[in-house]
Amino acid sequence: MKNYFLTVFAPDGSSLLDETVQASSDQEAKELGHKKLDEQGYTEHTHRLVAPEGHMVLFHR
Structure with a gap:
């Protein structure tokens, strides 16, 4: 198993979720x-999912 990093951003650039x-x-x-x-209602917020190697797996702006 690898650890991927999910981050959701508010419009001002602050982080709403780091998991x-x-x-x-x-x-x-x-x-x-x-x-x-x-589940957390962040589908339409800016978000990214980054692989442990550094590449983005998922991105929404």
């Missing part, structure tokens, strides 16, 4: 990230 998502692949992390965003 770690554990997944075995980028695709699984993306699915889990979408699920967390839906």
Whole structure:
């Protein structure tokens, strides 16, 4: 399992959510990230999900 980092931003740039998502692949992390965003009502906020290697798996502006 790898640790992916999910961050949600407010319009002023401050962080609303910083969570770690554990997944075995980028695709699984993306699915889990979408699920967390839906559950917490942050789907339309600016967010990103970053892999431990540094590349973005999910981004919404």
